[in-house]
Amino acid sequence: MSTQPQPSLKPAPRRPQTVWWKRWWRRLPPSRQDRFATLGPLLAVLLFLSAIAVAITYLRFEELKRDQEAVTRDVEYAQQRLRLRLLERQEQLMRLAREVGNKEIENDEFEFQVESLISQFPELMAISWIDARRNVLAAYASPSAPVHLMRPVDSTLDAGETDGTFELARDLRQPIYSRPMGKEPRNSVLMLQVPMSEQGRFSGTVMGEYSVDGLLRFGIPPEIMARYAVALVDEQGLVLAGSLQTPNEVLRLLPWSDQPLEHEVPVSPVGNGLILKAQGYRTSQDIVGSGFFWVIGALSALTVWMLLGTWRHTRRRVQAQQALVSETNFRRAMENSMLTGMRALDLQGRITYVNPAFCSMTGWTEGELVGRTAPFPYWPEEDHDLLAARLDDELNGRSTPGGFEVRVQRRDGSVFDARMYVSPLIDPHGHQTGWMTSMTDITEPKRIREELSASYERFTTVLESLDSAVSVAPLGSDEMLFANKMYRLWFGTRGQGHRHLVDLAGNQPTPSPDDGDAVDAFAGMPTETLTDAGSENAEVFVEELDRWLEVRTRYLTWVDGRLAQMVIASDITPRRLAEEQTARQTERAQTASRLITMGEMASSVAHELNQPLTAISNYCNGMISRLQDQRISPDELLGALEKTARQAQRAGQIIQRIRAFVKRSEPNPTLSDVPQMVSNAIELADIELRRQQVRLTSYVAARLPLLMVDPILIEQVLINLLKNAGEAIAQAGRPPGNRSIELRVGPRRQEDQDVIEFSVIDTGNGVPDEMIERIYEAFYSTKNEGMGIGLKLCRSIVESHHGRMQVQNLYNGDEVSGCCFSFWIPVVSRLRAENPGESAPSKSLTDTERAR
Missing domain, CATH: 1.10.287 (Helix Hairpins)
Incomplete structure (x- = not known):
């Protein structure tokens, strides 16, 4: 008997709404859910069958498309062949018309050439020579030509016979094709009118008449004729030559397709009056594709039947396994989540179980460990005897409760330290079936402990080996917190020596006299500022030791939190x-x-x-x-x-x-004229350059100011740079047209001052990159016979005039094309103040003299 729920005084909390289909699915019983779940594979099979049908249909449409493209391509090729044949005949008739118009041939010769053309090219039925009044002056027709094409000489053509082409050729003065003409379509003739000119006046035409059937038989390639139904039709679609299939015989790849495999194209240069059309021959239907479709359908139906049978069998097995799987998964989840390695042994010492953590530690899989007996694969070879004794104690219950340390070898050969704990393994009936062992990796904690111990030993060894006295003591106390061997040797173990060194160095802070704190006189001092400050040095003489000591003090916070002072005293x-x-x-x-x-x-x-x-x-x-x-x-x-x-x-x-x-x-500076210095240097250096067949070009800017320099030294720098440039060109072996040196002198702005820059540019091999930094070194030279002091002296001279000298290679792409040595001298030199007695000349040089 059910009772009606009583309304609650407080509104129930609102639950989040779920999707309607989720609520519907949860209300279904498991059997109904299984039935609906079975629809997934069934739908997949039906979709697969649909996909196969769509694929077959798509492939058949693709085949139709490829066949249509093949028809189009072949018809275009046949039209090109027919066009080339017509153009060749047209060129021959045009050549014949020129010879007739130029009166190079007479009637007999005309008939001879015409007969040769007609016999050579069967599509030509007749060729006539027509004058400007439509009179036939000469003509020849093929023996197989119709009677109306055999025109006698001196006969006159009617306007209807030429279909207006004669008038067009006369007016346009170019070859004109007519439409296919004839009483019967199968015997149609194509007429070509080629105009003739005599001294710029129209003198008639050479008329050629083609058989449309002959054009088809001799102009279309045989392979095209064998592959398709080919015909020549007029603009109304009337077949003039060849044959086409009836609509019922046209190829259809699908029963519902009405698109025939055909293509048509106008014949050039005739135009739309003559059209080439081709159709594909009928082939057999795609029986293989249809059979493949029905085979796939049958296999899909068989798959559906097998899915239904498998679903019924699976239901019975799932119900039997659900309880076992849930329990096993719970226990396996607990075992896999443990970071401690677990191993179970039976009473005989055989491994019966290992968890994933144990396998991860050792690198061996569960299948490789379960069932193994001693010696186990994770035992190091050198520890076999020790581990065998440990295993014997374990099997006999002699293991200590605190565990023991062992070394374990991983599969890759590496070894780590582990601690093992052993306990009996009891079954549900209370009987012991083996031993359970837990293993923990202690490599990292042991390494940290050993490193800390080694670090302390290294720290102590270093401080004890110092030849300086190191001591640490609290402020205002004789207590020693630390003293190394040298301090103990000089001052003993007490703190008087530390205080004495601090007093001599004058680095001891003084506590406030009003401070009544008896415990720490330095309470309240800014300890953070003291510890962050740098060390202070002082050199003192210690009479007790008869030594000079360098005392360095620093404030620090000791390990117990007290403020301390460290003193380092070195014997100097x-x-x-x-x-x-x-x-x-x-x-x-x-x-x-x-x-x-x-x-x-x-x-x-x-x-x-x-x-x-x-x-x-x-x-x-x-x-x-x-x-x-x-x-x-x-x-x-x-x-x-x-x-x-x-x-x-x-x-x-x-x-x-x-x-x-x-x-x-310092040099002896005077107010010197720059062009004069350059001229003197060129006069001396040009002798050597001419001997080396090197061309020297100089460019000196106009209106350069006078420089306060030693002219002899500046000229010597220029001579040395010019001489080095000539030797570099000679050593590079440049051709005569590329053996040149350029000397440029002009004003520049360097380092926020006005300067005069001297540049010597050559076309040699330049200076190797690894030698650029060393060429100014004394006695270093890149030449076998060089002394290595030229550039050193030049740089000294330039720098003595408060200038700078530099060198850089010139490139043409990736190849070195020359080198540029340059130096500059400031216009307003500090040397002027050192020589106040020097005065400027009464007048400056002219522009012509400066631009030499």
Whole structure:
């Protein structure tokens, strides 16, 4: 007997609404749910059968499409063949018309050529020579031609016979095709009118008449005729030649398809009056595809029947397994969720069970471990005896309750440490059936413990081995928190030595005098600021040790939270003695430095004098050679002697500058004209460049300001760079057209100041990338015969004038095409203030003199 539910005083909480089909499904009994679940495979089979039918239909439509494309392609090919044949006959008739119009042939020759054409090309039925008044001057017809095509000479054509093509050819002066003409469609003739001109006037036509049937038989390829039903039809669709199938005989790939396999295209150059049409022959229906469809249908029906039988059998098995599966899954879930490895042994020591965690630890699968006896595969070979003794104790119940440590070998050969705990395995009847062992991986905790121990030992060993005294003590206390071996050797184990070092270094903070805290006089001090501050250093002399010590102090928070001060005292007595000895050696080093400078300048003199002396030698050799050959005039001799004298004077000036350079580090600057310096350098360097067949080009900007420089040194830098450029070109082996040097001088803006830049650009092989950083080093050279001081000296000269020097390679794509050495000198030089007595010249040079 059911009772009516009483209304509640409080409204029940609203439950979330579910989808209607979910509620409907939950209300169904399991048997009904199984029946509905069976519909899934049945629907899948029906969908599969539908997909097969759609696929077969699609494939048949695709086959129809391919066949239609083949018909279209073949008809287009046949039309091209027929078009080419018509154009060839047209060209032959046009050539014949030109010969007739030019009066190159007479009637007999015309008939001879026409007869040859008709006999060679069967589609030509007749060819006639018609004058401007439609009179037939000459004609020839094929023996097989109809009677009306055999026109006698001196007869006149009617306007209806030409269908207006004669008038069109006369008006348009180009070949004109007529429509197919004839009383019977099968005997239709195609007419071609080719106009003739005589001195620009229309003089008649050459009329060719084609058999439409002959065009089909001789113009269409045989393979096309064998494959399709081909015909030539007019614009009304009337068949003129060939044959077409009736609608009932046209190929249809599907019973409901009305689309025949056919294609038509107008015959060019005739036009729409003649159309080529082809149809595919009838073939057998796709019996294989239909049979395949019915086989698939039968197999699908058999599959449905088997699914129904399998469903009934599965229902009975599922009901019997549900209880067992739920219980097994619960127990398996508990075992798999454990991180501890579990292993069960029977009383004889055979493995009967392992959980996934145990397999994961050892790397062996459950199937490889269950049933194995000792020695187990996870035992290391060197521990077999020990582990066998442990197993014997385990089987005899002699294992300790706290467990024991063992080494376990994984399948990949690696070994880890584990702790095992053993307990008896009791069955539901209370009988012992074996032993249960749990295993935990302790490799990481053991490693951390060993690392901490090793770290402490290393820390102690390092501090004990230091040659510095290290001590740590609380602030304001004699208690020692730490002292290393060196501290104990110097000051003992008490804290007086620590306090004494702090007092000598002056780094001990002073507590407030008003602080009445007897426990910690430094309470309330900003300890975070002290510990974050850097260390303080001081050098003190300890009379008790008779040593100089470097004392470094730092505040830190000790392990128990107290504020402590660490003191590190290093013995610097040998360093102090070395500093005193170094001070005594300073004066002695001055004399040695002067001797080294003199040695360096001796090499510089030899390098610097080489160029003017070479110029003097070249001038003298040239004068001697020309005097011997009596090819020199007094004026030329006088000019050469003056140049030689100037070079000798220049060599003397170089020696004077080098001597001055020895006495002081700065050059002797004067207000110098840039174009003059460039001209002097080119005059000297050009001698060597001409000998090496190198072309020198200079570009000097106009209105350059005067520079406060030593002109001799700047000229020497330019000469050295030009000489190096010529040697680089000679070493690269460039052809004569590519052996050139370009010298550019102009104003620039560098490092926020106005400068004059000198650039020497050559076409050599450049400087290797690995040598760019070293070419300015003393005695380093990229040439076998080089001394390695030229660029070093050039850079020193430029930097002594507060300038900069640089080098970079020039590229043409990925290939090095040359090198550019450049340096710049500031316009407003600091050397001007060092030479206040120098004054500018009264007037500046003209633009022409500066642009030399």
